Amino acid sequence: MLIYNMTYHVEINDARNFIIWLNECYIPQAEESGELKNPHIFRILSHKEQDSECFSLQFEVEDSTVLHRWYTGSGMKLNEEMMKIFKDKVIGFPTLMEVIK
Template sequence: MLVYNTTYNIDEEVLSNFLIWLHEVYVPEVEKNGILVKPRLLRVLSHRDENTECFSLQWEVESSALLHRWHLEIGGKLNNELLKMFGNKVVGFPTLLEVME
């Protein structure tokens, strides 16, 4: 099993709108096709800046091939929507992790 993690650094000025968008648009849209499952949203405590907050959104995915398919079919579109709505006030970087135990 793999974990697809995206860590977001969010400007406090758009934080509440970003969290609403994440819960009402992003997560439901990702869940529709069933490739990424079991979403978990975590607050990152170790990287706090004065005017930003960090969150980690994690999903389980069976394989890197399925994740690649998800990026081609859905991920790119959602990333473009994120950029259009929040610009540089929300910056995310993905990490693919392997569950060892």
């Protein structure tokens, strides 16, 4: 089991709308294929800045092959949509983690 984590740095004025968009658009579309499961959104407290907020969106995924298939099929389109909506007000990066216990 792997965890696909996306960490986002969001301008403070767009944080609420970003979370709404994740819940109403991104997560349902990401789960549609059945390859990404059990989404969780976390607020990151350790890197808090006055003008922004950081969030982590995590999904369970079977293996890196499944993740690659999802990313080339749906993930790239969702990222493009996010960039159209939020432009440079959201910056993100992915991390792939393995569950040990």
